[in-house]
Amino acid sequence: MEKAERKEKREKAKENRRAVRRVLGFMLKTAWKERPSLFLLYAAFFAGQCIQKVQIVVLPKFLLDELMLVLGGGAVSAHLRNAVLYVALIGGLNLFSNILTNIAGSVRSVWEEWFNEYFETMLAGHAMQMDFEHTEDPEALDQLSRAKEGISWYSGGVVGILNSVYDMLLNVTVIAGVGVIILFTCPLLFPVQLLALFLMTLLNAKNNRLETEVYAELAKSNRIFGYYFFQLSDFSYGKEIRLYDSAEMMRQKAEAINEEITGTWRRLGKGQTRYSWGMDIVNALRDGISYFYIGLLAITKRITVGDFSMCVASASELYQGMRGLTFAWMDIAKRCNYANQFLKFLEYPAALEKGSREVTGETHTIEFCHVGFRYPRSEQYVLKDINLKISSGEHLSVVGLNGAGKTTFIKLLCRLYDVTEGEILVDGVNIREYSEEAYRKLFAVVFQDFKLFAFTLRENIAFGENANDEKINEVLTLAGFYEDAQKLPEGLDTMLYKSFDEHGTELSGGQQQKTAIARALYRDAPIVILDEPTAALDPVAEYDIYRRFDCLVGNKTAIYISHRLSSCKFCDRIAVFADNTIKEYGTHDELAGKKDGIYAEMFATQAQYYVEHAS
Numbered sequence: 001m002e003k004a005e006r007k008e009k010r011e012k013a014k015e016n017r018r019a020v021r022r023v024l025g026f027m028l029k030t031a032w033k034e035r036p037s038l039f040l041l042y043a044a045f046f047a048g049q050c051i052q053k054v055q056i057v058v059l060p061k062f063l064l065d066e067l068m069l070v071l072g073g074g075a076v077s078a079h080l081r082n083a084v085l086y087v088a089l090i091g092g093l094n095l096f097s098n099i100l101t102n103i104a105g106s107v108r109s110v111w112e113e114w115f116n117e118y119f120e121t122m123l124a125g126h127a128m129q130m131d132f133e134h135t136e137d138p139e140a141l142d143q144l145s146r147a148k149e150g151i152s153w154y155s156g157g158v159v160g161i162l163n164s165v166y167d168m169l170l171n172v173t174v175i176a177g178v179g180v181i182i183l184f185t186c187p188l189l190f191p192v193q194l195l196a197l198f199l200m201t202l203l204n205a206k207n208n209r210l211e212t213e214v215y216a217e218l219a220k221s222n223r224i225f226g227y228y229f230f231q232l233s234d235f236s237y238g239k240e241i242r243l244y245d246s247a248e249m250m251r252q253k254a255e256a257i258n259e260e261i262t263g264t265w266r267r268l269g270k271g272q273t274r275y276s277w278g279m280d281i282v283n284a285l286r287d288g289i290s291y292f293y294i295g296l297l298a299i300t301k302r303i304t305v306g307d308f309s310m311c312v313a314s315a316s317e318l319y320q321g322m323r324g325l326t327f328a329w330m331d332i333a334k335r336c337n338y339a340n341q342f343l344k345f346l347e348y349p350a351a352l353e354k355g356s357r358e359v360t361g362e363t364h365t366i367e368f369c370h371v372g373f374r375y376p377r378s379e380q381y382v383l384k385d386i387n388l389k390i391s392s393g394e395h396l397s398v399v400g401l402n403g404a405g406k407t408t409f410i411k412l413l414c415r416l417y418d419v420t421e422g423e424i425l426v427d428g429v430n431i432r433e434y435s436e437e438a439y440r441k442l443f444a445v446v447f448q449d450f451k452l453f454a455f456t457l458r459e460n461i462a463f464g465e466n467a468n469d470e471k472i473n474e475v476l477t478l479a480g481f482y483e484d485a486q487k488l489p490e491g492l493d494t495m496l497y498k499s500f501d502e503h504g505t506e507l508s509g510g511q512q513q514k515t516a517i518a519r520a521l522y523r524d525a526p527i528v529i530l531d532e533p534t535a536a537l538d539p540v541a542e543y544d545i546y547r548r549f550d551c552l553v554g555n556k557t558a559i560y561i562s563h564r565l566s567s568c569k570f571c572d573r574i575a576v577f578a579d580n581t582i583k584e585y586g587t588h589d590e591l592a593g594k595k596d597g598i599y600a601e602m603f604a605t606q607a608q609y610y611v612e613h614a615s
Contacts, residue, residue, distance in 0.1 A: 016337055023336035026343060027161050034118065038111050038158075041104045042166050046173075048100035053174055055093040057181070057313040062086050065306035112159035119151045119158075119342065131351035132416040137376060140348060145223040147345035154215060155339040164335060167328040174321040178314040185303055186294055186311045193319045196286035200279050201326050207275040208334050214268045215338065221261050228254040290315045351376075352418050355433040359442060363392035364427055364526055364557065366413065372421030373412055382408045384580045386422070390573075392526075395558040397568040399599065400577030406561050407448065409577070410529055413559075414443055444525035448532040448561075450516040452507070454499040457485060458492040461519045475521040478552055481514035517552075527557045565603050574599065 031038050063086040066079045127135075127144060134140035151157055182189050228250065294315065298308040371386040383405045390396050398406050411417050412424060415431055424431050431439060452460050458467050461475065469492060476482040488494040488505055495501040507515065517533055560571055568574050569588045576584035576591065576599045584591055584599050591599035 016333060019340040020333050020336040022343060023161065023339045024165070024332070027158050027339070031115075031158050031162060035111050035114070038108070038162070041108050041111070042162065044100055044104040045108075045166065046170060048097040048104065049170060050173065051093050051097040051100075053177065053317065055090045055097070057178060057310060057317055059086055059090050059093075060313070061304075061306035061310035063090070063306075064309050065304055068305050108159060112157070115158040116152060123147060123151065123342070123345070126346055130348060132411075133351040133376065134348060141223060142220050143341070143345050143348060145220070146341040149215075149218075149222065150338040150341035155335040155342075157339070161332065161335050161339065164328050164332040167324055168332070171321040171325040171328060174317055175325065178317045178321065181310060181314045182318060185307055186297060186315070188293055189290055189311070189315050189318065192286060192289050192293070193315065193322060196282050196319060197322045197326060199282045200323055201330075203275045203278045203282070204327055204330060207272055208330055210268060210271045210275075212334065212337065214264055217264055218261065221257060221264065225254075225257050225261055228257060286319060290319075352415065352436070353432050354436055355431075355439075356435050357429065357433045357438075359426070359434055359438045361427065362526065364442060365392055365425075366390040366527075366557070367425040367428075368422070369425060370422035371412065371419045371424060373408060373417065374420050375417075381420075381580055383412070386582055388575060388582060388585070390557060390559070392557055393555050394573065395553065395560065395571040397571035397574045398559060398561045398577065399563070399565060399568065399574060399602065404577035405580055406577050407531060410445070410447075410531060410559065410561065414445060414529070415439060442525055443527050443529060444520035444523040445529040446513075446516045446520045446531060446533050450513075452496055452512055452515060454495070454497045454501075454504070456490075456493050456495055457488065457515065460496060460515060461522050463519075471522060472518070475518040476514075478521055479514040479518040481511060481518060484511060484514075521552065525556075527559070528553045529559045529561075531561045532563065533560075565599075 063083055066083040066086065069079045123144075130140075155161060156163065179190075291312065294303075294308055294311045297303045297311070298305065303311065366389070368386045368388040371383060372381055373383045374381045386409070398409065400406050408417075412419055415424075415436070418432070426434070426439075426442070458469070458472060461472050462468070472492060473482060473485075476485050485491065489503065495504040496507060498504040498506070513533065517530070520528060520530070558571070562568075572587070574584075574586060574588060574591055575582050576597075578584075578598055584594070584597055586594075591597055592603050594600050
């Protein structure tokens with residue numbers, strides 16, 4: 001058991017070292033490529049802080065020696081002149097180094113914010129481009145949460161990691177400089193500082209290990225915390241929270257996860273307090289022993305008063321330098337392991353096999369061949385043995401009770417997921433062979449849970465800078481929203497929602513759905529998929545959509561999902577989903593006349609709609 005644990009620790013240590021090398025390489029390359037001037041800033045910092053060390057450690061020795069010579073009876077005018085020179089030098093160097101480091105620090109803060117936004121944009125871009133399957137995967141969402149936190153305040157990003165690298169280089173220089181001074185004046189300080197450093201390193205390593213463990217625990221909790229508090233503060237949930245009196249339930253959930261997170265931070269705080277006390281004790285003993293030794297040398301006249309000052313300052317700088325060097329390396333390891341979560345997310349394995357074949361031709365035939373599907377990490381099939389052929393230009397209606405797999409059927413066709421069994425063919429070719437970009441262009445889809453964005457109406461429809469207003473107005477007319485759109489304050493330039501514009505417009509549910517339909521029509525794809533496209537429309541608007549269904553989709557292939565069976569008479573074929581498969585397939589007349597059929601029974605309960613629409 002112990003052997004296995006040791007092996008596990010060695011493997012983990014190797015993995016951590018690989019993470020450090022990988023992240024350092026990535027950060028240095030990124031900084032050099034995007035903002036090479038950042039390295040000049042660190043050079044300015046280095047020069048400024050080296051000057052500060054000289055004026056703190058070395059120059060006071062010469063000033064004190066000159067003053068002691070005056071007190072010892074030396075020539076007042078000569079020694080005071082030298083003392084004034086050293087005072088001026090100390091003040092001038094201090095002013096120059098402060099100006100240099102302050103300017104460099106201000107510019108570095110600007111670049112730090114720039115890199116934060118750079119990585120946030122990169123993270124968001126990758127999240128939008130990664131396979132859709134991952135957006136519904138709790139493991140991928142947890143990794144996204146770790147990536148967000150790891151690249152920002154946990155690691156500090158490029159500047160946070162480069163700060164630690166810079167600290168290492170600066171401390172190596174300081175150790176070399178003051179080491180020479182100590183070696184020739186008070187050599188016994190070395191073992192005292194090394195012993196203190198060894199003890200401090202042990203305590204800091206335990207502290208870092210505890211931080212890393214807590215960070216791993218908090219990834220999921222922070223995501224849940226953000227979800228609860230997002231809902232509580234999002235106005236779009238206001239109606240449900242008020243009408244269903246769910247505020248107390250929301251608050252309790254938020255308080256529970258908040259208490260869980262607070263408990264984790266409390267445990268971290270208690271552990272860090274113990275280690276902090278230990279480091280304070282070690283530091284106090286180090287200072288006491290060092291001062292006693294240097295004082296003894298001064299009392300016995302083995303060093304001057306100026307040497308005493310220089311030794312005291314050197315001892316402090318040596319210890320701080322060795323401590324800073326060790327802690328900087330440990331800090332680099334910690335920060336890089338946090339930032340490595342960002343790189344892991346960028347390298348998250350693809351869920352779908354990517355092809356390269358282009359889609360050719362203007363007409364397309366779709367065929368499901370013995371398709372079965374179950375969601376990842378689930379043993380239960382959502383769809384089983386689906387066999388279906390949709391000819392080019394055919395209008396197919398997909399019906400069935402909730403949970404029958406209708407939307408999953410569409411997700412598979414759009415290749416948001418890959419089938420578990422069987423295959424989907426387009427023009428006789430397995431869709432896995434097609435280029436993802438080329439294949440997706442075949443579809444214009446309005447999902448039941450469609451989303452509009454806090455952009456202008458034009459941007460929500462066209463999704464591009466080169467929008468064709470004439471075409472937009474045409475599809476708005478087809479969707480039945482043109483007249484209402486003309487009444488908006490800024491027409492097509494009207495901003496939707498008030499998220500970023502206090503004059504933004506809140507569209508009604510029906511208007512939003514018409515906008516989503518207009519968006520799909522604007523894309524002018526050969527295959528149109530409408531998933532419950534009239535759910536938020538009033539009966540008149542719904543009838544208008546049905547009446548103009550052929551005009552809306554024209555000769556395009558259309559797949560129409562609806563619970564309202566009155567829509568089915570506008571389609572060539574109907575597929576009835578039940579028990580995770582297609583139970584019935586045919587025309588409206590064929591299925592409506594089928595005795596004890598699923599569709600016939602559903603149709604009978606909604607017969608009044610057909611009577612109303614036929615009149």
